[in-house]
Amino acid sequence: MRVLAAMSGGVDSAVAAARAKDAGHDVTGVHLALARNPQTFRTGARGCCTLEDSRDARRAADVIGIPFYVWDMAEEFHDNVVDDFVNEYAAGRTPNPCLRCNEKIKFEAVLDRAVALGFDAVVTGHHARLGADGLLRRSVDIAKDQSYVLAVLTRAQLDRAVFPLGDSTKEQVRAEAAARDLAVADKPDSHDICFISDGDTRGFLESKLGSAPGDIVDGRTGETLGSHNGAYGFTIGQRKGLDLRVPAADGRPRYVLSITPVSNTVTVGPREDLEVDVVTADRPVWHSSADIADCEVQLRAHGEVVSAAVSLADGVLTARLKSPARGVAAGQAIVAYRPDADGDIVLGSATITAGSRAAANA
Structure with missing residues (x-):
C-alpha cells in the first residue's frame, strides 16, 4: 500500500512509520504544523507541534529513509479543536481535545487530503489495534491504550487507518527506537493539552472568555x-x-x-451526590450489529470501566450502569467495549450529555 505516516516528532509515530516501511508499504512521512505560533522548544513534556518537534520528525524520516513533508493545518486545528474546546467549556461541558483532533484533523482533514493525493491509508503511532476482522481493539499495553480517543472514528475511517504499535508496550517501542538509532528514543511523551503548553487551562480559558x-x-x-x-x-x-x-x-x-x-x-x-447510574449521550458512532449490548463502558480517558447495558434509540445512547460512577461530565466520551479473548473490542462511542440516578428518574 501507499501510506502516509503522520509523524509528530515523538517516538511512537517514528517507530510506527519505520514498521510500516518494514512491512513493505510505500511510506511518506508528514508532520502536521498545528500551532499558529509554534515555539522553538518544548517545556519538558508539555506542548507539541513545536519547531523542535518538526525537526525531530524530519530527522527520524531521514534515518528511516522515507520522503518527508510538513503540512500547515493550523487553521483547521484552531477552528475544529481549539475553538471547540473553548466553546464547550463556555457551555458548561468538559471536552476532550485529543478525541476531537483525531476525529476532525488526523482522520478527516488529513485522511481526505491523503486519499485525494493517491494514498491508501494513514499510519499513526496510536497505541491501539485493528484486528483481522477490522474491529478496533485496546492496545496490549493497557496503561498506554488510546482506543478511547479513537472510538469516535467511523467504519470508513478505520478502514483506511494503520496502527502498527498496538501489539507492543511503550518500553518495547522505546527499545526499538534506540536499536534503530532514532534520536527520539528517550524523548518525553507529550501530556496534558498540547495547545496549552504551560498547563494552565483555567488561565487559557480566561484569556479567551474573560472574567x-x-x-x-x-x-x-x-x-x-x-x-x-x-x-x-x-x-x-x-x-x-x-x-x-x-x-x-x-x-x-x-x-x-x-x-x-x-x-x-x-x-x-x-462526594456521594456525584454518583450516577444512568448516562445519556448523543452523536453515537456504533460498530456493533446489535443496538442493545451488555458491555463495559469507559467514561473518561484512562478512567475505570463499568459494566453496563447500552441501548440506542433515535440517535441517543443510554447506558444503565451496573454500579454507580462518579465524576461523569457532559462533553466527555462514553466508549463501549466487549471483552474478547483477543483483546477488548470497541463497540462504539458517543458524547455524554448527562448523568443521573435511576431512582431519581423513576
Missing part, C-alpha cells in the same frame, strides 16, 4: 458558599481550587456537582 464572576452554591441547601471568576474554570467532580468561604457542617470536602452557564452558577456537594 465572569458568579456564585458557588450548595446543591442541597442552595446556600451561597463562595464565588468564582468563571464557571468555565470548573469540571464535574473537581475538588481542588473551590475556595469556599463557608465550610461544610460535617467537615467533609465538597465537589463540583453541576455547572450552569445561564446563571453562571457552580453547584457543589458531598
